[in-house]
Amino acid sequence: MFKVVIDPQGLEARLLPGSCLTELEFELYGQESVSFGCKVGACGACVVEVVEGLANLGIKGCDEQRFLETLGYSRETFRLACQCHLNGAVRIRAVSSLHE
Template identity: 50%
Template structure:
């Protein structure tokens, strides 16, 4: 089990190795966390900023990098949560998008 910490609320969730972050919806039973939209990396609803543990979220595909850049989130610390799988402990912050 690995720990994902959601900031700023310091909400900690334990997930099995290789779990998609979309599992948060089920684990948190409706508590406020990361908003998921399309779940396929096309809408940008689930943008997160990785505070620590970037390597624990898997590699960022070129298509994810390019899509984030098109939305103005071109730094390496930004990810689409729907494209991440937890492979270690990580701390992330959900980014509110319009």
């Protein structure tokens, strides 16, 4: 199992290798962490900034990259959590609004 840390709260969860980060919704039930909407990469509710372990979330697809850029998140460290599959430990920061 791999550790996922969510800042700024410092919440921790452990997920199986290959798990989608949407599993955080179940692992952290009732705790404010990452917001998930559509869970298919179309709404932008689950934008996160990867603080550590970017390579452990799989490759960012072209559709995800374009959508993030449309939302104003062009840096490589931004991801849609619903599109990430865990391959190692990560630390992420939940983005509370779509415009910093």
